[in-house]
Amino acid sequence: MPHTDPIPADPAPDAGDLSAAGRIEAALTGPGAPFAVVRLQDGPQAGALVYADGPRTLREFVETTWAFGDQPFLIAAERSYSYAEFFAAASALACRLTEVYGLRPGDRAVVAMRNHPEWQIAFWAAQLAGLVAVPLNAWWTEDEFTYALDDCGPRVLLVDGERLPRVSAWAEKADARVVVFHHRDGEVPPGAERYEDLPAPDPLAAPPEVQFRPEDDATIIYTSGTTGQPKGAVATHLAQVGAALNPRYHATASALRRGIIPGQGPAPVTLMTFPFFHVAAFTSFYAAMAAGGALVLMRKWDDEEALRLIREHGVTHYAGVPATALQLLAAAERAGDELASLEMLNTGGAAAPPDLVAQLTARYGERIEPRNGYGLTETCGGVLANFGADYRLHPGSVGRPTPTTEVRIAGPAGEALPEGEVGELWLRGQSLVRGYWHNEAATAEAFTDGWFRTGDLALVRDGRVEVVDRLKDMVIRGGENVYCVEVEAVLHDHPDVEDAAVLGVAHPVLGEEVAAVVRLRPGATVTADELRVHVGRTLAAFKVPAHVLVREEPLPRNPTGKILKRELRGPVDDEVRGRGTKGGSRGGV
Template sequence: MRTLIEVLRDNAVHTDRSVTFVRSNGEELSVSYPDLWLTARKRAHALRSLGLARGDRVALILPDPDEFVLTFLAALTAGIVAVPMYPPQTLAKLEAYGDTVRHVLAASGARAVVTTEALRGMLEEHLLAGGGVKTHGGVRVVLEREIHEADGFDPDADWSVELDETAFLQFTSGSTSSPKGVMVTFRNLAVNSHAIMFDGLRSTPEDRGVSWLPLYHDMGLIGFVIAPLYALVQVMFLPTTAFIRRPSIWLDAIHRFRGTITFAPNFAYALATRAVTETQAAGWDLSCMRALGCGAEPIQAEVLRGFLTRFAKNGLRPESILPSYGMAEATLAITFSDIDATLTTDRVDLMAMRAGMAKPAADGAAAALELVACGRSFPGHEISVVAPDGTHLEDRQVGEVWLRGPSVTVGYFNEPASTEDTFGGGWLRTGDLGYLADGQLYICGRAKDLIILGGKNYYPQDVERIVSRVDGIRDGQCVAFSRLDASGGEQAVVVAECRKSTPELSQAVMRAVRAEVGVQLAEVILIKRGTLAKTSSGKVRRREMKRRLETGELELAVAEDKGGVAPPPVPSRSGVFPPLLSGAS
C-alpha cells in the first residue's frame, strides 16, 4: 500500500500525463505529472523554510484551483497537516464566514493560513483580529507567492510520510453541528482511493475525469485530486462558480475532453437539465461518459431520469448513472452502485415507512415513496443497519447506518467526546437512516432531522421535495422540521424562499404536503431569496433555520400586494402562531 507521496513520486515517470485547470477567464493550465511532483517538493521546502514543522497545521484559503491543489500537495509532501477552507462567497455574508474561519482556525490549531494578496487584507482586518485568533496559536498569514520558491531546495532530498500519519483535516460541513476536523490519514486515502477507482469505477489509465466540484470538500478533493492519481487518470478541473453561472460548461468539457468519469450532487443534475439550451447542447457527443456519479445530498430518481432523458440524444447511456453514498468520517466513499447497471429504485409503502418498515408498495399504489439504491459496500468494509437499542436489523427494517472497515477515519481532531460518540465500539455511526434490500443500501434521511408526529415518522426530504414543486417556491430552497406547540406537542413547519409572498402561496404549500404525504403543516413561513442557511457545500442547515425561527432572526419575504407589509404565517389548527420575527419590514 503506497502513500500519496509515493504515488506522486512514482507517477513522475509518466511525462505524457497531466492535470488540467480551467481558470475563470477560460484559460487552461496543464501541469504534467513530473511537474506536479517537482512543484510539490519545491513548495514543501518553502513551507518548511517558513518554520512550519512536521505535524503542524496550515490552513488553505485559495480560490484558484491550481494554486489550491499544488499547495495542498506540497503541505502533505512536507508532512504538514493541511486544513482546506472555502474562500468567501460574497461580502454580504462576511460575518457568518468570519465565524466559520475563526472556529476552524481555533479548532485546528493552525499555525499559518496560506491565501492570496486579494484576500489578505480582509483576513487580517475582519476575520483574524476580530476573533482573537492571532493570539490563539499565533496564526501567520502567508501569501501564495511566498511559497513558490525558496532558497536551498535539494531535488534529491527524501520526502516520505508514514501511512498512519494524519494527511489533512477535513472539516465537516456543519449542517448538523459546529464543523469538526476529521483526521484523514495517508492509509485512509490509500484504501478509499483504491476502493473508488478500482473496486467501484473499475478504472484504467484510459479514463478521464471532469470536475467542477469545490476542492475544499471531500468529494472534489479526494474524488478528483487524490484518487485519480492512484489510477493514472487525467483530470480537468473547472471553476465551481463558472458551473453555477453556466451549467453547460460541465457537459461541454466532457464532450471536448472526452470525459469518462464525473460526479455531482443531485441539484447539479436538476440545474443542468433545466438550464442547458438546445443551442448549447447541439453537437455534443456524451457517449464517452461511463460514470455519472451522484451523491453528497438526497438523490431523487425523477431528477436523474430527467437528466438521462434530456441528454439521451447526445449519446448519454442510461447505464452511466452511478448513485453513491459517503461522508467525510469514512474518508469519502461508502457505497457505489454497479458501474454497469441502470438506475435501481425501490417503491415503498408510505404508511409502512412511518412505522420503520420499507415494505414494497403495491402496484399502482398512490401512497408510495421511491428511493434510489446507493449500491453496496466495498471489499473489506461492512455496513449494518442498527436500531436505537443497538440491535442489528434485518433487510427492509429502517435504522441508523453503521460502517466499519479501513476507510473509517480515526476520529475528530481534539474532540474526544464527539469521537467516542461517533466512532466508539468499532463502528462508525453515520447518523443517517436507511435500510438494506437485496444487498443494496437505501438512504432515508438524517436520524436527528426525523419529524415524528403522532408516533409516525416523516422524513423532511420528502416534504421538501413536494414544497419545491409548488409554483412560486424557489426550487430546492426550503426546509422542513418539527417544533413544539403551546401544549408541548410536535408540529411540522416549513420555511421556504419564494418568488413572491402571498397568503395563497402558503395555502398552496399546505395543500400539496397534506395531499401527498398526509402531513398537516402548522406553519409555512416565506423568507427572502438567498437567506436560507446552507453549508459551504450547499447542504441546507435545518437546525440553524429552526434556531433562527425560534429567536426571531428569519428575514421574511415582503408581500408586494400588501403595501410592503409581510403577511402573517399560516396558523396551526390550534391557532398558535410563531413568535414575532425581527427583520420583517
Template sequence: MEIVQKLTGPGGEFELREEDVLGTRLPVFAGRARSLGEVLARSASHGDRDYIVTASRRLSFAEHAAAVASMAKALRDDLGVEPGDRIAINAANSPEWIVSFWAAIAAGAVPVGYNAWWAPQEIEYALAHTDPKIVIADAKRAALISEDVLTVERDVPSLTGRYPAAELDVPDVAEDDPAIILYTSGTSGRPKGAVHSHRNLTSVIEYHRFNDAMMGAFGIDPASRRYLLALPLFHIASLHNLAVPRLATGTAVIMTEGAFDVDRVLGLVEKERVTNWGAVPTMAHRMMEHGDLSKYDLSSLTAFALASAPSSPAFKERLQAVFPPARGALVDSYGLTESCTAISVATPMDLAEAPGTLGRPNLGVQVEIRDAEGRPVPEGVEGEVCARSAYNMIGYWRDPEATDRTIGDRWLHTGDIGVMERGRLRLTTRRSDLIIRGGENIYPTEIENVLAEYPGLRECAVVGVPHQDLGQEVAAVVVFADAAPPAEELAAFARERLAYFKVPSRWQVTTEPLPRNATGKVLRKQVENEIS
C-alpha cells in the same frame, strides 16, 4: 459477480484481506500504497499528461511533481516545517490549492482544509484549534486572517519555482498517522476536524482504481476519462475522491474556478471533453432552470453523479428529462466527511429498480442498521445507519469525547436514520436538526449560539425550510421581551460571525415564546411549519 471476485479475490489486483486496523479486523486492499508520499512519488511517471486543467491553464503530472518538490523543500529548509506540523489552506479552488496540499504531504506535514466561506470568527477558532505552523490563503481570505500568511497569488508561485532541481524526499510515516484534517459542522456549536489517515486516503485511491478496472472490464478505457472538479477542495468529494485518486491514476482533473456559472461550466465541459461530473443538486437545479442547453456539445459526458445532499426521485426524473448526460448514467451516493468516501452508491440500475435508494454498500464497507440500544436490526426495520471500513476517519482532532461517541468502536455512528431493503440503503431521516443548503451541512446549534450573544435576545430556534434552488434555506425565529430589532440588524450581526451560507435568510422576530414540549424541548417541527 465473477469480475469482482477475480479482481478482489486472492492474488487479484485489488485483493481484499482482513488486517488489524486500530485494534479492529477490517477488510483492506492488500496492494495499497502505504502512504500518500508513496503515491506522490509515483505520479511523476505520468509525465506530460494533463493533471490539472482550468479555463486558462494546464499543469502536467511532471510539472506538478517538480512544483511540489520545490515547495516542499522551501517549506522544510526555509520555513522550518517539521513532520507532523499542520499547514492550513484557506482559499478558493485553484491549481495552487492542490499543489499546496501535496507540498504539505511531501514535507511530512498535515494539511488542514479550512472552509473558504468561513467568517473571521470561525477562522480564528480553527487557527487556535489546529495551531498551524503555516497558513496558505488567497488574497480575499488573507485579509480576514490576523496572522501572517503565504499568499496563493504571490508566495506559492515563488515557492514552487525556488528549487527547480529539487527531488521529492518525503519523510516516513505510519499508515494510521494523520494525513489531512477537514472540518465538518459540529452538533455542539463548533466545527470538528475530521482526521483522515494515510491508510484512509490510500484505501480511497484503491477503491477508485478498482472502479477504473471495472470500467476496463466492460471495454471503457479509464485512461481516457476526464473529471470535472466543480465542488470546493475543502470537501471530500473534490479532494479525496477526485484530486487525490486522479494523481494516482494519471487522469485529468478539469477544474472550474469562481462561482458556479452554468454557461462557463458547460463551455469547459465541451472544450475539455469532460467525461465524468459529480454535482450537488443545487448545480443540477440551476442547469434545469437555465433554459436550452442544446447549444453545448456534451456528448463526452457519460457519467453524472449527485452527491453531498439528498434529492428526490421526482427531482432526478426532471433532471433526466432536460439534461441528456443524466439519462441512463445518473448515480447517487451517500457519505459523510467522516466516512472519507461514499458509504453506498446507487447505480443507474439501482435507481431504476428502487427510486429513492442510495444503493448498496461500497466495496470494503460494512453497514448495519442499529436500534436505540445499539443492536443490529433486521432488513426492513428502521434504525441508525452505522458503517465500518478502512476508509473511515481515525477521529476528531483534539476531541476524544466526540471521537469515542462517533467512532470509538471503529463503527461510524452517522446519526442518520435509514433502512436496508433488498441489500440497498434508504435514508428515512437525516440527522434530525441538520440543514443542507446547496450541499453544505449546517447545524442549527452553531447559529443559535451566535444569535444568543445578541443583546436582549431571550431565545431563538434555527431550522431549515424548503428552497427551490438550494434545497433548504436557513430560517430563524428570534424572541425578544420587548424592543425587538429589525431583521436586517440581526442578519448583519450574524454575518460578522458566521460564513455567509449559515446566515439566516428568513427571520421571524417575535415576543411570543417558542413552542416546547412537556420536558422543555423546542418543538422544531412546529417552528418549521409556522415559518414555512
C-alpha cells in the same frame, strides 16, 4: 503497518445465486484480485477491512502520478498544470517547507484558498513533506478561521490573497510562517512570502526524504458545523489511501457492468465544482489522479459557464451537488445543448432528489451514466455508491458499500436490525477517521467498538442502503415518525417546485407537526394548498405538511450544498405562530 489477516473464503456460490453486481464484486475482491481485502488484527482500527494491495501513504499515492508526465491535470482560467509540472511544483514546495522552514512530520499545515490549481500543489506538498494537511473552508469569516487555527495549531499557512486578511493576525501572534498564493499586489505581513516569488521548480528535483508510517496522521478536515462548532476529523494515511482507492473500485465496477474493459480509452476530464476543502472533492480528485485524468476548475458556479467549459474541454465527468446538477440540466435544455462529451453525471455532498436521474434519463437516455452516493467527513469521502442501471431502478438508494466498508443498521442499544427496518446507520472500514482532534468526548460519542455512528436513519434492501433522514431532524408528530427526506422527495416531484426543505414546528398537542419551505420555479403558479394535496396523493395524511411556506429567494445552504435548517427554524416558527392556522403563505420566511 498493523498485522492483517486474509478474509476467510466462503463456499463459492452458484453463478445463479449472485446478481451481476454481486458477481463483479466477487471477481474484484477475491484473493489476488485488484481490490482484495484483509482484516486488521491490531492497531487503532483493529477489526476493520482494508485493501490488501496498493499504496499505504498519500505520498506513495501521489508519487505514482509523476508517470503521467505531460498529460493535463489542472485546467483553470489563470493557468494550467500538467502532471509533471504539478509534481515538480509540489516537490519544490515540500522541500522549502522542510529545508527552509524546518517543518517536520506531524506538524500541521493549513491550506485555505479557493479552487486555484495551487490548492493541489499546497496540499500535496504537505503530504510529500509528511505534514498533516488541514484544508479549511475558504468561505469562513476571520472568527471562524481563528477558531480552527487555535484548535489545530499549524506551523505554516498556505493561503491565497483573499484569505490572507482573515488569518494574518493569527499567524503573526502564533509566529507561524505563511505562503501567499495569487497575491501579486500589496504587502505581505512579516513571516510571509509570495508563492510567485519563490524559485522556479526544478522538473527533475525529488521531494524531501522524510519518514512516516501508514498509521500516522495525514489530514484534519473540519466538519461543516451545521449543528454547532466544527470538529477536526483526523484521518491517517491508511484511511486516506483507502478513500483514494474507493472511487477507483467503483469506476472499475461501473465499467465492467457496462461491458467495458477498465482503463481503456482516453483519460477522464472532470468538471470540478466541489470546493477542494470538502471531502466530496477528495473523492473526485482521487479518482482523476488515479486514472491520469484532468480537472477543469471553476471560480464560482455558473450554469452557462459550465456548459461552455464542457464544450471547450470535452468534459466527460461532472461532479457537484444535486442543486448545481439540476441547474446544469436545465441550462442545457434551454440552450439545446446535448452535452455530447459528457459520459457521467455524479452528485454528492447532499441528498439527491429522486427526480434527478429521471430528468437525466428522459433527455439523454442511457448515454450519460448517473451516479450518486454517500460519504461524510468522517469517512474521508464516498463509501457508498449507486450508479448506472441500479441507480435508474432504485433512485432513492445511495447504493452499495465499497469492499472495505461494512454497514450496520443499529437499533437503540446498538444491536443490528434485520433487513428492511429503519435504524441508525453505522459504518466501519479503512477510510474512517481515527477520531476528532483533541476532543475525546466527541470521539467517544461518535465511535463504538470501531463503528462510526453517522446520525443518519437508514435501512438496507437487497444490499442497497437507503438513507431516510437525519436522526435529529426527524419530525415526531403525535408519536408517528415523519422522515423529512421522504416528504422533500415528493415535493421535488411536483414540476413547479425548484427546491424544498421539511422540518418540524412545535404543536401544543402533537408535540410537533410538519412544515415545508419551498422555492418555486420561475413563472410557477401552484399554491401552498395544491402542494399539500400533491403530497397527500403519495403519503399518509400525518406526513402531509400542515404548513407550506413559499419563498422566492434561494433556500440557505452551506458551501457544500446542504440546506441549513437551523437558519430556517426561527423564521418558520415565527411565520407559523403569526398565522396560527394551517395552510400556505407566499410571504418571506
